[in-house]
Amino acid sequence: MVKTQQVESGSETLKEVLNGYPGEVRFDEPMAPYTSLKIGGPAEAMVLPRSSAEVVLLMERIGRHRLPYFVLGGGSNLIVRDGGISGIVVHLKHLSRISFQEPDTLLADAGVSYPKLSTEAMSHGLSGLEFAAGIPGTVGGAVAMNAGIPGEETASVLSSVTLVDEEAKVRTLPKEAIQFGYRSASLPRGIVTSVSFRLTPAAPAEVEQKLKRLLKRRRETQPLSFPNVGSVFTNPPGDYAGRLVESVGLKGLRIGDAQISERHGNFIINLGNAKAVDVLALIEEMRTRVKERHGIDLELEAKVVGKDKTREA
Numbered sequence: 001m002v003k004t005q006q007v008e009s010g011s012e013t014l015k016e017v018l019n020g021y022p023g024e025v026r027f028d029e030p031m032a033p034y035t036s037l038k039i040g041g042p043a044e045a046m047v048l049p050r051s052s053a054e055v056v057l058l059m060e061r062i063g064r065h066r067l068p069y070f071v072l073g074g075g076s077n078l079i080v081r082d083g084g085i086s087g088i089v090v091h092l093k094h095l096s097r098i099s100f101q102e103p104d105t106l107l108a109d110a111g112v113s114y115p116k117l118s119t120e121a122m123s124h125g126l127s128g129l130e131f132a133a134g135i136p137g138t139v140g141g142a143v144a145m146n147a148g149i150p151g152e153e154t155a156s157v158l159s160s161v162t163l164v165d166e167e168a169k170v171r172t173l174p175k176e177a178i179q180f181g182y183r184s185a186s187l188p189r190g191i192v193t194s195v196s197f198r199l200t201p202a203a204p205a206e207v208e209q210k211l212k213r214l215l216k217r218r219r220e221t222q223p224l225s226f227p228n229v230g231s232v233f234t235n236p237p238g239d240y241a242g243r244l245v246e247s248v249g250l251k252g253l254r255i256g257d258a259q260i261s262e263r264h265g266n267f268i269i270n271l272g273n274a275k276a277v278d279v280l281a282l283i284e285e286m287r288t289r290v291k292e293r294h295g296i297d298l299e300l301e302a303k304v305v306g307k308d309k310t311r312e313a
Contacts (some may be wrong), residue, residue, distance in 0.1 A: 024048040038227040040080025043089040059168040073141025081306035110140030127202035134218040140192040155180035165190035223261040226269035242266035248289040
């Protein structure tokens with residue numbers, strides 16, 4: 001058993017803990033460039049492992065010192081507060097391998113772009129991931145939130161998940177061992193490193209046709225010309241969050257440089273210099289007005305992390 005020691009967060013302490021770690025390490029790293037909304041204060045430390053072995057080494061240090069950590073994927077559906085994130089942000093962009101096992105199995109590291117994986121599957125004549133072409137995240141994040149579109153989701157094509165748990169042990173879980181829900185997955189705490197998908201052989205031209213159709217619909221309905229957080233709320237049973245927000249007259253509402261999109265009521269966009277506090281104020285207004293008019297409690301799909309500038313979140 002690894003002996004643990006509680007360590008207070010702080011750049012000097014983290015520098016000591018991460019001294020000698022073989023992966024890439026950055027301190028006081030601004031988070032805005034790593035999120036689709038382009039906002040957020042700095043990460044106290046950002047670690048970018050280059051292999052699953054380096055993830056194991058990192059989790060050993062995190063566990064030994066009981067450090068807080070947050071796993072960053074593509075940065076979509078993520079709101080980082082203006083005070084930044086204490087502890088370690090783990091960025092998996094270097095875990096980027098893709099491989100195929102005939103006839104229908106696709107293996108991908110957690111840091112692979114989900115849209116890229118979709119086009120790779122298409123080029124190899126495999127169908128099932130066309131919906132992923134319009135989801136601006138990574139494979140690991142897509143599994144963690146069971147990303148999808150109406151009628152299709154990650155769980156439907158997933159075969160197994162490999163992760164490093166908080167005891168720094170590598171575990172491979174078959175799909176049957178994971179309970180999936182709407183935008184959720186009951187994974188053990190830890191860091192997903194790779195995923196196996198079971199797809200369906202198909203003519204590349206047919207796959208491409210469906211992929212392009214889904215992308216066209218996304219471009220027509222979502223405000224993709226501005227930095228945005230993605231879907232803010234999950235859809236309540238039998239309805240759509242965007243419709244509910246529109247019905248209470250909030251499309252176009254602006255606080256600072258944060259605005260509820262005029263194109264889609266479930267999107268908040270950054271007009272240039274939005275702050276997290278502005279985005280969160282809009283979210284509260286959306287929730288309050290929908291609750292007052294319809295009696296429905298909207299649930300966040302976007303994840304809010306970090307701390308305010310003056311107090312812990």
